[in-house]
Amino acid sequence: MRSVQIPISDETIRSLEVGEPVALSGVMITGRDAAHKWMVDTFIKKTRQPEGDDQQVYAALKPILAGGVIYHCGPVVAGLDTKDYRFVAAGPTTSSREEPYQGDVMRHFNVKGVIGKGGMGPKTLAACQEAPGAYLHAIGGAASLIAQSVKRVLGVHKLDFGVPEAMWVIEVQDFPVVVTMDAHGRSQHAVIEAQSKSALEKLLAA
Amino acid sequence: MQDLTEPILELVRLTSTDLPADVEQALRQAVEREAPGSAARGALETILKNVALSRANSTPICQDTGTPLFYVRHPAGWSTRSLRAQIESAVAQATAHAYLRPNSVDSLSGKNSGNNLGGHYFPTIHFEEVEGEALVIELMLKGGGCENVGAQYSLPHSQLGAGRDLAGVRKVVLDAVHQAQGQGCAPGILGVAIGGDRGSSYYASKEALLRKLDEPNPDESLAALEARLTQEANxxxxxxxxxxxxxxxxxxxxxxxxxxxxxxxxxxxYMCWAYRRRKMVWKDGQVSYS
Structure with missing residues (x-):
């Protein structure tokens, strides 16, 4: 399996191709529904004013996301009472819910990798070509196993979103993913969708 | 009345961390069908490794510990109000032990309660009084990814050419599998209900998932349709x-x-591969799990 270090260069991300297994190491951040809506509303479309610690969190996110990786994950975390945080279970969540936001977030922050499950649609695929970036598929439900590749929790932002929705900064080693959407406009998900549609039509006609 | 909070906490731990044998067996058989070196086989091998690790370390199989759905069948004389309080206490303790992720979010404020409690429907508890001496509690943890790809059809469905018969049922179920793609964490298990109103129909479709994988449908026509749907969905x-x-x-x-x-x-x-369901039987002061 090929090893890739975060932050990721444009050259490296362009060299990744659909179907390739990759082991990621470095610092990444989790973000899902609440985080994506917050980033887009507050700092990209600016439909709401920053409040509370919004500006501080934004400033902290920028260097992590530049050349970085965002992980669609709502972990189970131990040590909440002592703040000695440890990921217990941390598989991917369904990415398609971030389709309205992801492309804008990738362009705004120069995100190189998006990890999740289930794949994403045409807007994100276009952003992968432009950024450039790639969608990296983790194994859904393999939560205990994936948590073992999370070596340390470095911090957490927006814990008021709740544990699953907070943005956890994590150091990972050999985090296993498969490239399913690449910087060259190829999507394994679009291929499977089309093939399975034609198989369905045959079955329905039978 | 006995306090069952501790045995129910164990039921929650077992459900979240220890995949039932029938499901693991089906996943093992599935590995053998996939081509060596394929992404599909790699995914299933990873899944099986994770199942073993979760069991050994008593950690959640999936971080989305889902909606806790309790099915309680109790003999006469048990207080359902008291059982509800015990179940809620066990769920809150299981969350503190990190067997469950805090998953209960206020739909208006967006606030997560932090302990998996909130209102009358979280956790979801169904009570039924039954004959006999044994109290049976079944627990299913159903994650959000697979819940989101569930579907309900009103037949006839002209676009799919599905009429009001089992042939029509077959068509809409295949459509639901296609719509779901991999998003419900395939390979999934389909719980299907025919009939009812919209509410009772969805309820029954989940209850159907309590049946073990190797337990045949008593209705021959439905048993045949189950086999055909599985084969055609694949x-x-x-x-x-x-x-x-x-x-x-x-x-x-x-x-x-x-x-x-x-x-x-x-x-x-649609139930994801992490098909977490366990049963607890309480009789004469003795508890057993399966």
Missing amino acids: QLGIGPMGFGGETTVLDAKITHLNRLPASYFVSVS
């Missing part, structure tokens, strides 16, 4: 995680309930 080629491959679903479980003359609903509850 011809769609969606595969584990939607990577493509031979195994898109592990099984289908179909039930039926009476309907109004005007209505013919088919409800599909």
